[in-house]
Amino acid sequence: MRAIFPWTMNQDIDIVIFGASGDLARRKIFPAFFSLFSRGLLPEGVRFYGFARSDLSQKDFHDKIMSFLTCRYSPQESCREKMDSFLSRCEYVRGEYAADTGYRYLLDRMAAARGGGVSADRLFYLALPPEMFSIVSKRLSENSLALPEEDARCSRVIVEKPFGRDRESSDELIGELKKYFTESQTYRIDHYLGKEIVQDILVFRFANIVFQPIWNARYIEKIEILWSEELGVEGRGGYFDEYGIIRDVVQNHLFQVLSLLLMEEPDSLEANDIIDKKVDALRHIKPLRLRDVVLGQYSAGAGKPGYIEDPTVPKDSLTPTFAFLKLKVASPRWHTMPVEITAGKAMNERKAEVRIIFRKPCGSLFCKTGKCQPSNALVIRIQPDEGFHFQIATKEPGTKMELKHKNLDLSYISAFPGKTMPDAYENLLLDSIRGDKTLFIRNDELEAAWDILTPLLNEIEKSRLKPRLYKFASEGPEVKRYSRKHKLCLNPPA
Ligand SMILES: NC(=O)c1ccc[n+]([C@@H]2O[C@H](COP(=O)([O-])OP(=O)(O)OC[C@H]3O[C@@H](n4cnc5c(N)ncnc54)[C@H](OP(=O)(O)O)[C@@H]3O)[C@@H](O)[C@H]2O)c1
Numbered sequence: 001m002r003a004i005f006p007w008t009m010n011q012d013i014d015i016v017i018f019g020a021s022g023d024l025a026r027r028k029i030f031p032a033f034f035s036l037f038s039r040g041l042l043p044e045g046v047r048f049y050g051f052a053r054s055d056l057s058q059k060d061f062h063d064k065i066m067s068f069l070t071c072r073y074s075p076q077e078s079c080r081e082k083m084d085s086f087l088s089r090c091e092y093v094r095g096e097y098a099a100d101t102g103y104r105y106l107l108d109r110m111a112a113a114r115g116g117g118v119s120a121d122r123l124f125y126l127a128l129p130p131e132m133f134s135i136v137s138k139r140l141s142e143n144s145l146a147l148p149e150e151d152a153r154c155s156r157v158i159v160e161k162p163f164g165r166d167r168e169s170s171d172e173l174i175g176e177l178k179k180y181f182t183e184s185q186t187y188r189i190d191h192y193l194g195k196e197i198v199q200d201i202l203v204f205r206f207a208n209i210v211f212q213p214i215w216n217a218r219y220i221e222k223i224e225i226l227w228s229e230e231l232g233v234e235g236r237g238g239y240f241d242e243y244g245i246i247r248d249v250v251q252n253h254l255f256q257v258l259s260l261l262l263m264e265e266p267d268s269l270e271a272n273d274i275i276d277k278k279v280d281a282l283r284h285i286k287p288l289r290l291r292d293v294v295l296g297q298y299s300a301g302a303g304k305p306g307y308i309e310d311p312t313v314p315k316d317s318l319t320p321t322f323a324f325l326k327l328k329v330a331s332p333r334w335h336t337m338p339v340e341i342t343a344g345k346a347m348n349e350r351k352a353e354v355r356i357i358f359r360k361p362c363g364s365l366f367c368k369t370g371k372c373q374p375s376n377a378l379v380i381r382i383q384p385d386e387g388f389h390f391q392i393a394t395k396e397p398g399t400k401m402e403l404k405h406k407n408l409d410l411s412y413i414s415a416f417p418g419k420t421m422p423d424a425y426e427n428l429l430l431d432s433i434r435g436d437k438t439l440f441i442r443n444d445e446l447e448a449a450w451d452i453l454t455p456l457l458n459e460i461e462k463s464r465l466k467p468r469l470y471k472f473a474s475e476g477p478e479v480k481r482y483s484r485k486h487k488l489c490l491n492p493p494a
């Protein structure tokens with residue numbers, strides 16, 4: 001997908017990161033830009049500006065950035081030189097987000113750095129809480145920093161999730177941003193789409209003919225998406241408590257993965273062709289209701305405090321930290337096949353994976369001997385240790401006919417030895433400069449995702465549903481997964 005698009009920004013680019021004092025900017029954005037810079041993938045004329053309210057000297061700012069830069073792509077000796085060169089292009093601008101002064105100063109600094117000219121293209125990254133998006137965009141526009149699409153200079157904005165709390169607030173946010181940036185200038189980032197293995201789902205499905213005839217409800221019994229992390233909110237409950245696990249992870253990351261699994265083959269690799277099919281897939285998922293979910297909240301366990309014991313969380317919070325959702329897809333390809341999504345914080349392991357479970361054949365040769373084979377399953381492991389693993393039945397070596405379930409493995413580490421895996425943000429930031437929107441969320445994708453969840457979220461809030469408690473570092477609350485008893489076997493084709 002990437003790399004087939006030409007550069008569309010000129011060689012002078014000013015990149016401004018708002019919220020530059022924050023966690024995301026330090027941990028992800030500056031390190032990703034540095035990796036691209038150190039690989040020579042950014043134009044020679046690139047400059048970076050960090051904008052925030054915090055009182056930081058240039059040195060404080062450089063120290064903050066430096067602490068997270070890594071030399072993954074350059075030998076140690078030349079890396080230090082590259083870091084110095086990168087930092088010499090990074091400038092901190094202190095300003096209030098709602099006042100014009102900081103923006104005017106920013107424009108002056110941009111001009112001064114380029115010998116008085118302001119001809120560079122501009123990329124604005126809003127690493128800020130979403131309630132700041134509208135005011136910052138407005139100020140950018142009023143102070144001639146954000147430029148209309150017709151301007152000879154290119155101007156783009158990147159925004160981070162959360163994109164609203166439901167369909168209505170998402171529409172509002174889209175409407176607000178639209179006043180200052182067109183849809184084609186707006187890049188909504190979901191870092192899951194930048195992960196190599198998530199991009200590989202499209203290749204795996206459509207470049208390997210073996211999977212095409214069996215990629216449907218006739219052969220696939222169910223799809224499971226599992227996401228868990230070992231961490232609780234760890235003192236960052238302010239944001240999480242307002243959103244909960246469904247909005248934080250399911251609406252964006254997991255629905256993006258699901259749409260890639262369910263979509264029909266796109267007409268081309270053009271961004272809009274791919275996104276059209278993803279939107280279509282999402283629109284075929286039936287809106288969820290309370291009966292389709294189990295919600296949980298972690299309590300104390302393994303020496304760790306429970307969710308409501310975190311000082312940043314209200315004591316009476318009903319916010320779910322775990323959700324199990326059963327989805328139905330009303331499309332000809334997927335009709336009757338269940339999809340189950342499980343997502344939880346403070347669980348017993350960190351993992352994100354997809355499990356595609358195939359049906360068993362009816363009256364299998366091996367079942368007749370009382371030695372039924374297990375179902376084939378394709379596991380797409382997103383993290384950690386990304387890779388594809390296809391579980392198949394094999395004969396265990398020996399004198400008896402014993403069947404064993406074994407994996408055909410394609411783990412990235414062994415399949416691509418010595419290859420440095422780019423961080424998801426590196427892929428996405430480079431695409432935003434190149435103008436490739438394939439891996440960004442289009443407004444109608446957001447609408448379709450919120451349409452599935454909004455009725456459920458309204459019901460949860462209206463009924464003040466109490467989540468089930470589960471212990472920190474456990475498997476989460478008990479849930480009733482799609483039962484084996486009701487499984488259908490696969491009849492041979494007539
Ligand atoms: N951290 C992640 O991995 C991650 C992942 C996905 C999405 N996000 C989203 O990306 C955005 C930035 O993430 P972050 O972790 O860097 O957040 P953060 O540290 O809480 O905030 C970033 C910066 O924004 C400014 N800020 C914070 N709260 C503000 C407020 N109420 N009003 C105005 N300015 C405020 C602060 O800078 P000053 O006070 O110096 O101005 C802060 O340093 C957030 O909206 C978050 O939801 C983060």
